[in-house]
Amino acid sequence: MFESKKQKQYTVQKIRQTVGKAINQYNMIEADDHILVAVSGGKDSLALLEILSCRRKALPIHYHIHAAHVITEDVPYQIDVDWLSDFCNKLDVKLHLIHTKANLETAGNKKPCFACSRNRRKELFKLTNELGIKKLAFGHHLDDAVETLVMNMAQHANISSIPAQLEMFDGKIQVIRPLIFLTNSEMKHYALIMGFPSLKRECPYEDHTIRYKAREIVEQMTELNPKARINLFNSMNKIDFEYLP
Numbered sequence: 001m002f003e004s005k006k007q008k009q010y011t012v013q014k015i016r017q018t019v020g021k022a023i024n025q026y027n028m029i030e031a032d033d034h035i036l037v038a039v040s041g042g043k044d045s046l047a048l049l050e051i052l053s054c055r056r057k058a059l060p061i062h063y064h065i066h067a068a069h070v071i072t073e074d075v076p077y078q079i080d081v082d083w084l085s086d087f088c089n090k091l092d093v094k095l096h097l098i099h100t101k102a103n104l105e106t107a108g109n110k111k112p113c114f115a116c117s118r119n120r121r122k123e124l125f126k127l128t129n130e131l132g133i134k135k136l137a138f139g140h141h142l143d144d145a146v147e148t149l150v151m152n153m154a155q156h157a158n159i160s161s162i163p164a165q166l167e168m169f170d171g172k173i174q175v176i177r178p179l180i181f182l183t184n185s186e187m188k189h190y191a192l193i194m195g196f197p198s199l200k201r202e203c204p205y206e207d208h209t210i211r212y213k214a215r216e217i218v219e220q221m222t223e224l225n226p227k228a229r230i231n232l233f234n235s236m237n238k239i240d241f242e243y244l245p
């Protein structure tokens, strides 16, 4: 679909404003904060890094952005680190590369993908702590939250998802998700306009079977109501306890 320069500018501005809305609503960023952005090389975390970095120029408050990318050496999936370094340089953001191993052979009956992402999170928390940073930002968006809601209801019989912000380790680290009000389709659109390449390759261990099924279910629900995705998201803030069994 052809989009004029003006339309593209409008989309970019709207998406950046929506990030700003989440940041303000959850008080995610304060003056002089240091924020470590976890960057996978996928479109969402690249956009998150770029948006947070650009916002610094437009705001009266100042905050510091750092980026971290975890390289799991024993998993045959790597991104173009030179491109990412260059991207961070242009944004005037320091990139921290974390080299680690998932040691999948010792993961017992845990699935490789689970063991690898648990190790990645551990490494990100470790670096955040070592750098004396309090805020760790992830690139999860609204679709991730809705899919997680559906998965948790079906698998764990509880109503829970991924929070927009969460205090961890007795408040030492605050996890923030500034893209939480944006859909996957909005993020795809943003990446296309900004010309972000897809640095991520499919990992051979990647097992998203359940998540893909949850995604399909959410997609089917949009046939009931085109707004189903947003409604599922908003329903998490509107639980009518009197009308529950």
Ligand SMILES: Nc1ncnc2c1ncn2[C@@H]1O[C@H](COP(=O)(O)OP(=O)(O)OP(=O)(O)O)[C@@H](O)[C@H]1O
Pocket (backbone or CB within 6 Å): 037, 038, 039, 040, 041, 042, 043, 044, 045, 046, 068, 069, 070, 071, 120, 137, 138, 139, 140, 200
């Ligand atoms: N190798 C990594 N290094 C640093 N952070 C990561 C890495 N992989 C994932 N993350 C963080 O975890 C978030 C969710 O990861 P996930 O693999 O679900 O995202 P993705 O959709 O594959 O990539 P992205 O969200 O960047 O488009 C990412 O947005 C990013 O913030």
